[in-house]
Amino acid sequence: MIKLLFWIALIGGAIGYVAFRLKRRNLPSAPAQTAAEPRTFESVRCRQCGVYLPIEKSIQRDGEFFCSQEHAQKWLGKKAT
Numbered sequence: 001m002i003k004l005l006f007w008i009a010l011i012g013g014a015i016g017y018v019a020f021r022l023k024r025r026n027l028p029s030a031p032a033q034t035a036a037e038p039r040t041f042e043s044v045r046c047r048q049c050g051v052y053l054p055i056e057k058s059i060q061r062d063g064e065f066f067c068s069q070e071h072a073q074k075w076l077g078k079k080a081t
């Protein structure tokens, strides 16, 4: 009778262990998706000097963003030559 109780405890423990492992494996998969979205707020980078600035303060030329008129002209001048 003691042997039977021993086996029941062993099998129950094994099932509990497997259930615990599966539960732990399923939990951390959810928060990885949030990192894939880079543009949550509209911020752009100057193509000339690399500074970040809000899109409404940027100057857009040829699909590129710039921090100032001067940098836009510098970049476009570099591209043309």
Ligand SMILES: [Zn+2]
Binding pocket: 046, 047, 048, 049, 050, 051, 066, 067, 068, 071
């Ligand atoms: Zn710049």
